[in-house]
Amino acid sequence: MGVNISAPYIYVCTRMRMRKSKLLPKEEYQRMLNMSVSEITRIIGETEYKQEIDELGTTFRGIDLIEVALSWNLAKEYQKIQAITPGTLKQFTQVYLRTWDIQNVLTILRGKMQGVKTGKIKEILIPAGSLDKVALDRLLSEESPDRIIEMLKDNRMFPVLAREYPLAKEAGSFSRMENELYKHLYATIINDAKTGVKGGASFLAYIQLEIDIKNVKTLFRLKADKVDEEAREMFIPGGSLSLNDFASLNAIKDLGEFIDMIRANISNDTLHVLLDEVRTKKGGVQYIEARLTRVQLEQMEKMSKRNPFSIHPILVYLERKKYEVFNLRALARGKESKLPSEKIVDYLVM
């Protein structure tokens, strides 16, 4: 703290805080719940999404306009953040945003396997990671998925892609490959953070929190779907839980016992409050997931206040922005399919 913190860190962290303050407040979502898709488009057209809504207004209509504008805005924001972050913060931000590379590559592969038109795939890509618009266009121009994998040979995820792709092709499903890619990503993030670079410890603390929350979400999802097989494959190592803890937690059928075990394994006050709430009040898995995300965000906010000039304020903004886009998309989609407001609320992270 103090003198040894450089000015660029302070500059970037303040910018992130300012941007965070411009995000939509909870009350705005409550208002939007009573609006139609066109009204929502008009409202978000008056906020930070104005440029995208104006640009795309002539090409797209209704729900498509909102979807594409949100994706474009998210990609633009993330690319901009990568451009302004200095030193190791840039390195951490880029590593963290590689989740979008995985998502984009999988979307392209899935689209190509199912014969979806290139233009349609392009609409749902979010070039927020290291693969920018140009790189993704180059991948999209290839017809065969085998060639796409080959083109990614300089990417850090190539070893996993090369290992898993033949199996995925044979099975006709990319779900195992997706799990493996995310596991590999988290493993490399933990490795990068542990190399002793400045600020690595705070980055590691956040990543472990994210892994914990992801594992708990997976456990709740497995419980809701009553799927027992392959649970071990869905476990992400690196957090507080070990593989054996994860497997034994998944084997517990009783909700009370399950919650007690999680409480014993993961020490996080905010999470404990939520678990107690889940124990007494039955909610759908969607509701629990949204609340778990809220726990993650609250914990991150706390961390960013403890380390005001570290990677934390940047990560808080990246996550909050992502959930704003998710919320707006959930709202618009919910309205389009005429879901009641009470149902849509469960999907929102507020």
Place this chain on the structure above:
Amino acid sequence: MAAEAVIAAVDVMSIEQITASQVGMKAIGAGLAVGLTGIGTGVAEMGIGAAAVGAIAENKDFFGLGLLFTVIPETIVIFGLVVGLLLLFL
């Protein structure tokens, strides 16, 4: 032996030389007062200035407030300047 040597050295210095030496010491003191407080101000303004520019980059309305906060540590160097002037002219 040592005491005798000091007395001999003082005997050698004239009144003019002693006055000149005192003026020199005052000047060094004044220089240190302004210089060190200047460095202190710089360090303090580094963080505030960086944060102010960051805030202004996102929202232009923060220009006035940012500028105001950035110059608050200037008071430190002003104290140094006052001490320096007092040393030189009193």
